[in-house]
Amino acid sequence: MFCPNCGKEVTDVNAVFCQHCGGRLRTNSIIKKNEETQVIVSVQPKNPGIALALTIVFGGFGLLYSSVKYAIILLIVDVIAFIGSVLMPMIDRDFMSVSPLLMMIVILSWPASIILAWHSVKTYNKGLKRGKN
Ligand SMILES: [Zn+2]
Structure with a gap:
């Protein structure tokens, strides 16, 4: 040259x-x-550490950092399951056994939000590397 x-x-x-x-x-x-x-x-990659910490502390709300889509779905499921667990026994005593099951969904959504946060951040950062996002 x-x-x-x-x-x-x-x-x-x-x-x-x-x-x-x-x-x-x-x-x-x-x-x-x-x-x-x-x-x-x-373009800033999302920090998996922050994503995990937020979901560990705030559950579905912490998921908003890593994935708004998953967070909204999870929070809607949470609200429906929680309201259901309270209302079902009021409607009929036979539904009493459904309550713990629905409460289980609310409780399980917590670790689910942590897994979803980890997964979304990894996918998001991979997308950044490819330059698709
Ligand atoms: Zn020269």
């Missing part, structure tokens, strides 16, 4: 500036393209 400014040969192939005169070696369009790529790459 030869410098467009001074015409001397530049031995470093990856050099941006000429080692003899200090002039810019690459065309502006290539530099601009490189800057655009850097912007895409610099």
